[in-house]
């Protein structure tokens with residue numbers, strides 16, 4: 448399961464930071480999740496709820512997910528468009544020289560501690 452791997456990675460990062468910064472408790476975590484990151488929100492939340500019970504600092508941590516839209520840029524006509532709507536082919540000039548600008552990653556946006 449793709450989601451669990453990401454959850455474990457994120458939790459490890461935050462646990463390590465908490466230890467370094469003498470944090471007692473992490474109460475809230477906000478993550479930005481790209482629309483085309485392949486993450487299924489429900490699976491991600493389930494994985495997080497399961498994994499947080501095994502942590503030292505995040506047992507009562509609340510999770511917020513902010514979905515970031517997938518945006519693709521076309522090098523041929525210099526326009527951007529929604530990745531989920533049109534995919535790899537540019538809807539304006541039908542050129543194939545496009546690449547994803549945002550929406551692929553899962554990133555830590557905010558961590559609230561006590």
Ligand SMILES: [Zn+2]
Pocket residue numbers: 521522523524525526537538539540541542
């Ligand atoms: Zn184009």
